[in-house]
Structure formats: structure tokens, C-alpha cells
Amino acid sequence: MLKYSxxxxxxxxxxxxxxxxxxxxxxxxxPGDPLFAILGVDPSENEDFAxxxxxxxxxxxxxxxxxxxxxxxxxxVGRLAQGDLGTSLRSKRPIxxxxxxxxxxxxxxxxxxxxxxVFIGIxxxxxxxxxxxxxxxxxxxxxxxxxxxxxxxxAILMIVVFSVWLGWLPTSGWVAPWDDFGRSLKYLALxxxxxxxFGSAIIMRQTRSGLMEVLRQDYxxxxxxxxxxxxxxIMRHALKxxxxxxxxxxxxxxxxxxxxxxxxxxxxxxxxxxxxxxxxAQTQDFPVIQAIVIISTMAIVLANLVTDIVYGYLDPRIRxx
Amino acid sequence: MTSVAGADGGVSPMVSxxxxxxxxxxxxxxxxxxxxxxxxxxxxxxxxxxxxVTMAIFAPIIAPYHYAEQDRQASLQPPSQEHLxxxxxxxxxxxxxxxxxxxxSVRIGFIAVGIAAVxxxxxxxxxxxxxxxxxxxxxxxxxxxxxxxxxxFLLFVISITGPxxxxxxxxxxxxxxxxxxxxxxxxxxxxxxxxxxTAARAMGGSEWRILGRHVLPNALQPIIVQGSLxxxxxVLAETSLSFLGIGxxxxxxxxxxIIADGFPMIRTNPWVALLPGVAIVLFVLSVNLMGxxxxxxxxxxxxxxx
Numbered sequence: 001m002l003k004y005s006x007x008x009x010x011x012x013x014x015x016x017x018x019x020x021x022x023x024x025x026x027x028x029x030x031p032g033d034p035l036f037a038i039l040g041v042d043p044s045e046n047e048d049f050a051x052x053x054x055x056x057x058x059x060x061x062x063x064x065x066x067x068x069x070x071x072x073x074x075x076x077v078g079r080l081a082q083g084d085l086g087t088s089l090r091s092k093r094p095i096x097x098x099x100x101x102x103x104x105x106x107x108x109x110x111x112x113x114x115x116x117x118v119f120i121g122i123x124x125x126x127x128x129x130x131x132x133x134x135x136x137x138x139x140x141x142x143x144x145x146x147x148x149x150x151x152x153x154x155a156i157l158m159i160v161v162f163s164v165w166l167g168w169l170p171t172s173g174w175v176a177p178w179d180d181f182g183r184s185l186k187y188l189a190l191x192x193x194x195x196x197x198f199g200s201a202i203i204m205r206q207t208r209s210g211l212m213e214v215l216r217q218d219y220x221x222x223x224x225x226x227x228x229x230x231x232x233x234i235m236r237h238a239l240k241x242x243x244x245x246x247x248x249x250x251x252x253x254x255x256x257x258x259x260x261x262x263x264x265x266x267x268x269x270x271x272x273x274x275x276x277x278x279x280x281a282q283t284q285d286f287p288v289i290q291a292i293v294i295i296s297t298m299a300i301v302l303a304n305l306v307t308d309i310v311y312g313y314l315d316p317r318i319r320x321x
Numbered sequence: 322m323t324s325v326a327g328a329d330g331g332v333s334p335m336v337s338x339x340x341x342x343x344x345x346x347x348x349x350x351x352x353x354x355x356x357x358x359x360x361x362x363x364x365x366x367x368x369x370x371x372x373x374v375t376m377a378i379f380a381p382i383i384a385p386y387h388y389a390e391q392d393r394q395a396s397l398q399p400p401s402q403e404h405l406x407x408x409x410x411x412x413x414x415x416x417x418x419x420x421x422x423x424x425x426s427v428r429i430g431f432i433a434v435g436i437a438a439v440x441x442x443x444x445x446x447x448x449x450x451x452x453x454x455x456x457x458x459x460x461x462x463x464x465x466x467x468x469x470x471x472x473x474f475l476l477f478v479i480s481i482t483g484p485x486x487x488x489x490x491x492x493x494x495x496x497x498x499x500x501x502x503x504x505x506x507x508x509x510x511x512x513x514x515x516x517x518x519t520a521a522r523a524m525g526g527s528e529w530r531i532l533g534r535h536v537l538p539n540a541l542q543p544i545i546v547q548g549s550l551x552x553x554x555x556v557l558a559e560t561s562l563s564f565l566g567i568g569x570x571x572x573x574x575x576x577x578x579i580i581a582d583g584f585p586m587i588r589t590n591p592w593v594a595l596l597p598g599v600a601i602v603l604f605v606l607s608v609n610l611m612g613x614x615x616x617x618x619x620x621x622x623x624x625x626x627x
Contacts, residue, residue, distance in 0.1 A: 150561060300468050
């Protein structure tokens, strides 16, 4: 198990290297002085710099911009490793501080959505597999529509129905659970449901087909023949094995979730990382986008790693191959 | 099948007249089309898709108004006889804008999928056919690409290239090429072990010729299936970008742009934002169902894999 885990960890290193290269060369492709991105001030428009060209030269050599590309790349990776993500061109603040403020918000929203998805997806999948006919038809339709509906539109639809027409929930805004838990639930409900529409549909599909496959196996017939209650057969015998393929989908859905939260935060006016990414893209604040790409990709690489290791634990056959 | 003794005394298989007669005739295209659409879901989605494509091609003829035609007197009207689906803030006819929107979205979808396949398929062919190092190197890049969250990656690319219709199409294509690379690589790995490849090589065919003339045509069916399934995803990604106001500029009526226009007024005039979404859902739904059907017909091994 340990050997398998280490092997998986090592194999995610090239991915991280390629991501760092891509973001680095993306920066090189940007028009304008690279000092701009580091200082947050455009040197060609700044009077102090115009008066003192030596100062510019000194800064260039301090940041290694006079070095060959490969050295610059090494410096870039070194700065990343120290947690220095650069400075925002617009707010002139260190990006790491901006992310720190927003990360708890996006994380809360994403984790809440994630668990809701897994719960709805598995529950619907089980019900659909056990009750062919109307229930299955309803659940399958949910999955088909879920895969075709853009989550931002689902969010708008829910706002119109639950906030504007019924007046049950607020249309937008954010209250942190650690400030006022009861109120925060009201603000979280619609974003979670809207963002989870797509994700839970995929998990539902996978659980359903996995369970239907398993229910045909001999050991399920045996368990039933022993006189075990249906609930026990499903929970103890069937679901455990049926969830193996679904587990991969659950791990992979994090990527979808991060993309989804960008749109959901925009619709509900939630001040998270997704909102920051959109603002940065609109204002061409490249260092911020770059930092968000790195952070979110690292989160996904980590999630995939955990998924793989847990999968190896759940299904020992994987470890060998 | 009966066996007859050949001139050299060996036994060679020969197909008798009766067996030939029994062999099913290869269906003509019409018969195959009828079979394809005998599935009710395929039939419904086929009709819907045909409708969307017609809308896209004949938008200027079908649409009662031009997409940018403003009538300030008639701003934000609910659906009526004059304006089937009402008007937006600037008094533009929403029905007409959705019809023109089909043009943008359908085109972006097809071209983005095309770009992704054009990048991904050759990479997959080379990775699957080349030596271990080439394969490892290319596949690591593909893996890294898959680790990017789609929308964040698109924001990243567009913040480098700047907005615009062509740039969005390229960004979408560049974003989703890994699926094709992986799929093609897998197909190539299995095809290259087959006998007809050995035969082609024995006949002195160059490696590139073998790749292009023998491997690629045999890997094509799953690639086409994947392309049809990816079309819906491309359209969803494009509408998401346009909704965020990144990508396609305001006067162009992409479905996402129309929703973004209507979004600030959902309290008073919800239909402006909601109606274009119905078009998106129907379009993506029919593309997905069509892709499922194509997969079942062309590549039964993949059934239920999505």
C-alpha cells in the first residue's frame, strides 16, 4: 500500500512541472514589461523610473530578468515554492493575501456542494437501480437534463422561482457559517443546489449502472437467500462494490465543481476565488489569473492523488496493475 | 462454410453459393438512417437538431427582426403576437436574437470540436505508435492538461489572447484536445498489433503511410462518437464564457450573452434571461442524446460508459 501511494505521488510530479511551465510561458507571451507583473506598476508610465533608468536596471537584475530564460523559470518556481504568487496589477496587493481572504468562502461553498452532490447522486442512483419503471425513469431524466443544463442558468431559474416568486430565500449575497450559521444556510441553499445539478447527475448515473451490475451477482442472491433484509443487502453487500466506479467520478468531479463555482459565485454575488478569477480576466490582471490556475490545478492534482490512493485501498487489484 | 481440396492437395476454405446468399446484405444509407432513427430518443433529438441547424443557416430569413434592431418604445415587453418571446432592455426581439444565437453557438461548437480533434488525434496517433519515450512524454503533457479546471483554463487563455469569436473557438479547442489524444492513443495501441498492419509494413509501407492509411481510418469511429458527445460540452463552455462577459462581445447574440443581458432584470422581467436557456438545454440535450445513439450504433463497447 505504501509503495503504491509513493508511486502515485511521484507520478503527479511531472504534472505539476508542466503546469508551472505553462503558466510561466503564458506570462512570457503577455505583451508589456515583465517587471509590470512583479511590481504592479508599469515602469514605462512611472515618473520615478523614467528619471532613474539605473533603478530599473537594478530591479531587473534583482528579479533576474536579465538572466537567461531557464534561470528565470527556476526563479519563478523558487518564488512559487515560497508561496510568493506575485502582485495584482489592479489592487497592487500581494496575490497570496487576496486568495487567503477568499479561499474559506470558495472552500465552504465547494465542500458543501460536494457532499450534497455525493448524497443526492448516490441516493438517486440507488433508488433508480432498485425501482425500475417510473422512479428509474424520473431519476434517469434528472441525469439527462442535469448534463445538458448550464449551472448558471439553473441558478437563475432557481432565483426566479424560490426568491422572486415564492420569496423563500434571498436572491444573492453571502453570510459565512462561522458568523451566523442559521442565516448562512439560507444563503447557501440555492448556490449548492444549482452548482450540484450537473455533478450529482453524473454521480447518479455511475451509481445506478454500478449497482445494477452488482445486483445481478451471485453473492447478492446468496445474501438474499440467507434471509437478510433488503436494506442490509444493499448497504453491506451491494453498495460497497457498486461504489468503486462511482468513486472515480466523485474524485474527478472536483474539477467540474471549481469551474462551476466561478459561475455560481458570479450569479449569487459571492466574493470567492471564482469571482476574483472573472474580475481578473475582465481587467487583464494576468498575475492573479496565473495564481488561480496554479492553486486550483494543485487542488485537483491533490484530489486525484487522494482518490487514487483511496481507490487502491478500496480495491487491492488496482495496486498491482 | 464448406472446405474443398485445392490443387495443391491442401484444404482451403471456400464460401458456397448458399452461404453467400444467406449473408445479410449491407444496408444502403437510407435503410441505415431508418434504423438509426427507429430509436424514439434519437428521432426526437434528430428533429430538434435539424431544427437548430435550419435556424442557424436560415437565421436572416426566419427571424422576424434583425438581432441588433432596437425599438426603444417597446423595451422589456412580455411575450406578445408582435414579439413572440418579448423584448429585452433595448427593445430587441428576443425570439430573433435566440435564432441568430443558434448560428453563433452551433458554429462555435462544431469548430471548437474540430480544432480539438485536429490537435488531439495526431498526438494520440504518434504517442500510441511511437516508442516508449515519445508516448510517456506526450501523455504526461496530456495528463497535465486534464488537471486544469476547464473554465479557469479558458479564462487564463483568453486573458493572454484577448476576447473575440475566433479566439474563443481556439481556446475551447486547445482546452479539450486531451480527450482525443487519449482516445486515439488507446485505439492506436490496439490497432498497431493487428495483422493488417504487419502486412502493410511487410509490403514496404512507410510508417507515416501506415499511420494515415491504416491506423487512422480504423480508429475513426470512436473519435467521431467522442466528437458528437463533446459538442454539447463545447456549447456549454461557450455560453458560460459569454455569460461571464469574457469571450464574445455584447452585440453578438450568443445565447450566453442574451442571458447575461437579461440577468440584471430577473426580478421584474425574468423571461429575458430564462428563455435563451431553454434553447441551450434543448440543443445540448439533443446533441447528447444523438451522441449516445451514435455510440450505441457505432461502438457498442462504449455503451453506458458515460
